[in-house]
Amino acid sequence: MKIALKLAWRNLTGAGLRTWLNVLVLSFSFVVIIWLKGIMTGWDHQAKTDMTQWEIGGGQYWHESYDPYDPFTLAGSHAKLPSQLQNAKKAGDLTGLLLTQGAIFPEGRMMSVVIKGLDPGQSILKLPSRKLDTTASAIPAIIGNMMAKHSKLKAGDYVTLRWRNANGTFDATDVLITDIFSSNVPAVDAGQIYIPLATLQEVMLLPDEISLIVLRDKTDGWNEIPGWNYKSKTELTKQVDEMIKTKSAGQTVLYFILLLLAMLAIFDTQVLSIFRRQKEIGTYVALGYTKQQVVGLFTVEGSMHAVLAALLSAAYGLPFLSWQAKAGWTMPVDTSEFGMAIAQTLYPVYSAGLVIGTVLTVTITTAIVSYLPARKIARMNPTDALRGKLQ
Amino acid sequence: METQTIISVKEMYKRFPMGKTEFTALENLNLDFAQGEFTGLIGPSGSGKTTLLNILGSLDVPTLGEATVLGKSIGKLNTHEAAMLRRESLGFIFQSYNLLAVHTVFENVEFPLLLLKIPSQERRKMVQEALEWVGLSDKIRSKPPQLSGGQCQRVAIARAMVKKPKLVLADEPTANLDAANSHHILKTMLTLNQELKTTFIFATHDEKVISYLNRKIYLLDGRVDKDEVVTHNK
Numbered sequence: 001m002k003i004a005l006k007l008a009w010r011n012l013t014g015a016g017l018r019t020w021l022n023v024l025v026l027s028f029s030f031v032v033i034i035w036l037k038g039i040m041t042g043w044d045h046q047a048k049t050d051m052t053q054w055e056i057g058g059g060q061y062w063h064e065s066y067d068p069y070d071p072f073t074l075a076g077s078h079a080k081l082p083s084q085l086q087n088a089k090k091a092g093d094l095t096g097l098l099l100t101q102g103a104i105f106p107e108g109r110m111m112s113v114v115i116k117g118l119d120p121g122q123s124i125l126k127l128p129s130r131k132l133d134t135t136a137s138a139i140p141a142i143i144g145n146m147m148a149k150h151s152k153l154k155a156g157d158y159v160t161l162r163w164r165n166a167n168g169t170f171d172a173t174d175v176l177i178t179d180i181f182s183s184n185v186p187a188v189d190a191g192q193i194y195i196p197l198a199t200l201q202e203v204m205l206l207p208d209e210i211s212l213i214v215l216r217d218k219t220d221g222w223n224e225i226p227g228w229n230y231k232s233k234t235e236l237t238k239q240v241d242e243m244i245k246t247k248s249a250g251q252t253v254l255y256f257i258l259l260l261l262a263m264l265a266i267f268d269t270q271v272l273s274i275f276r277r278q279k280e281i282g283t284y285v286a287l288g289y290t291k292q293q294v295v296g297l298f299t300v301e302g303s304m305h306a307v308l309a310a311l312l313s314a315a316y317g318l319p320f321l322s323w324q325a326k327a328g329w330t331m332p333v334d335t336s337e338f339g340m341a342i343a344q345t346l347y348p349v350y351s352a353g354l355v356i357g358t359v360l361t362v363t364i365t366t367a368i369v370s371y372l373p374a375r376k377i378a379r380m381n382p383t384d385a386l387r388g389k390l391q
Numbered sequence: 392m393e394t395q396t397i398i399s400v401k402e403m404y405k406r407f408p409m410g411k412t413e414f415t416a417l418e419n420l421n422l423d424f425a426q427g428e429f430t431g432l433i434g435p436s437g438s439g440k441t442t443l444l445n446i447l448g449s450l451d452v453p454t455l456g457e458a459t460v461l462g463k464s465i466g467k468l469n470t471h472e473a474a475m476l477r478r479e480s481l482g483f484i485f486q487s488y489n490l491l492a493v494h495t496v497f498e499n500v501e502f503p504l505l506l507l508k509i510p511s512q513e514r515r516k517m518v519q520e521a522l523e524w525v526g527l528s529d530k531i532r533s534k535p536p537q538l539s540g541g542q543c544q545r546v547a548i549a550r551a552m553v554k555k556p557k558l559v560l561a562d563e564p565t566a567n568l569d570a571a572n573s574h575h576i577l578k579t580m581l582t583l584n585q586e587l588k589t590t591f592i593f594a595t596h597d598e599k600v601i602s603y604l605n606r607k608i609y610l611l612d613g614r615v616d617k618d619e620v621v622t623h624n625k
Contacts, residue, residue, distance in 0.1 A: 003505050003506065003508075006505065007502075007505075010493065010494055010498060011491075011493055011494075013493075014492070014493020014494060014534075015493055279487075279489055280489075280491060280492075282489070283485075283489040283490075283491065285450070285474070285477075286448065286450060286477060286483045286485075286489070287477065287478070287483070287502060287503050287506065287550075288474050288475070288477045288478020288479070288481075288503065288506045289474065289478075289506065290470060290471050290474040291470060291474075293474075382450045382451075383445045383450050383451050386450070386485065386489065
């Protein structure tokens with residue numbers, strides 16, 4: 001093995017540019033695979049974090065009639081905060097939201113919206129609820145970027161808001177857009193308008209009533225409460241987890257394409273080597289190398305490409321990957337149109353497992369790809385090899 | 392002085408498949424070679440010189456009969472044993488040198504010693520000594536493409552001789568060289584033959600080589616046509 005390593009090193013360094021081109025291609029694969037997987041992990045991480053911070057908190061209680069996929073349930077989905085949760089409310093570990101259907105009339109057009117009553121003093125969700133705590137000539141309201149874009153509303157604009165109160169009577173008033181927030185979570189933005197909870201309860205004639213309760217993250221001990229359905233964080237992020245799984249399949253395909261490209265370069269070099277270096281192989285055998293040792297030498301030579309590539313990747317890849325982790329990757333287009341939780345700038349997240357796993361996968365695959373053509377050498381007649389006779 | 396037989400060929404045949412028929416390269420060969428011989432297998436192309444050399448070098452096996460080299464029956468060796476025989480006891484010199492192009496002169500000559508797992512310091516000493524024999528001590532860091540044909544063949548000789556093998560097999564060693572270089576190389580080999588008692592067997596049809604031999608075996612169509620011992624050397 002020591003001799004194979006020594007000879008492989010000599011052969012590789014002696015081959016000059018050919019070696020370094022292969023090493024460069026392989027090192028690109030290392031860096032791109034790690035970066036791409038880092039971006040995807042970062043995206044997953046960001047999507048879950050954003051969802052937790054902006055929408056679901058540490059879990060939720062839904063009124064038993066509430067069905068987010070059926071807007072007609074909203075009218076009947078409300079109740080007072082259950083007594084079992086009063087202490088948590090006092091401790092600031094939950095916040096309630098009242099939801100109802102409504103419409104706004106920007107520029108004379110009618111847009112259906114979900115009106116959400118949000119406590120201006122809450123600190124559980126990242127929504128800028130403090131912007132609702134203001135004295136204005138109209139009811140203060142906040143909307144997201146995407147909503148603002150579609151309704152052509154901006155901060156300071158007045159817009160008519162219409163709703164049906166608990167008696168089924170239509171009512172309307174002007175609201176003042178006090179803030180437009182930017183969120184990566186479409187569910188808190190598209191078709192949503194936030195007004196102070198107390199105001200919504202008042203205009204809906206539903207004092208102290210709420211539709212859902214958002215719990216603070218990293219708190220536990222939540223139990224089932226009659227009339228309310230407990231939804232754990234895991235349950236609420238299930239959709240994201242499924243999306244991540246779907247993306248993982250895509251990532252794997254991309255991963256294999258990159259790996260395939262790199263392996264093609266190695267395989268090509270190895271196959272060419274067998275034909276181009278027949279005399280050399282014959283010479284090794286004549287000088288006392290066994291066929292197995294020749295196969296070993298060629299396999300080590302191929303694998304050494306991966307080792308050199310890993311070192312080269314470390315030289316330029318580590319600074320690049322570290323810089324990317326700090327600076328992130330800004331998407332070239334407006335991601336708010338994507339319809340999924342994706343930030344404008346993605347920050348890759350790398351793990352030791354990812355780096356070691358990639359290096360090992362590439363190295364082992366390179367060894368296999370090197371071994372396969374090298375096996376052909378074992379069948380080569382040494383006298384033909386010495387003459388450089390193609391077989 | 393009594394000489395020891397190191398190679399014995401008995402009723403040996405070598406046949407190669409040729410389409411549906413067979414081509415007989417060597418036919419009923421009976422030869423003995425003693426230690427320290429400076430022998431040539433002489434004959435035109437297709438006479439079986441290289442085939443015989445390949446069998447003696449354990450790179451090929453006889454179809455029938457027996458070839459015993461240094462006490463080992465070539466036909467009965469497995470690939471590993473054949474490799475060990477070549478590694479430990481044989482040296483090869485090829486017509487086109489067969490040097491490892493990306494290795495330096497030193498590394499080329501060092502190669503057989505690496506296989507024998509000789510310690511680094513001793514290896515260095517042996518390589519330097521071998522390069523002194525062939526007068527290439529100053530080319531230690533050069534690579535084969537930087538050398539002339541004559542220098543390449545001298546490196547090949549140093550590589551074949553560095554482990555002081557009992558037997559050196561040289562296939563047309565002067566075919567790619569001019570007269571001056573051919574004589575230089577032949578004198579080097581003759582000196583090594585005399586000083587180290589290494590047996591040299593050449594496959595050749597070069598008159599220059601023939602003039603240095605002390606035994607000439609003429610092959611014709613795979614058979615021994617003439618086997619003569621010459622009493623004087625150059």
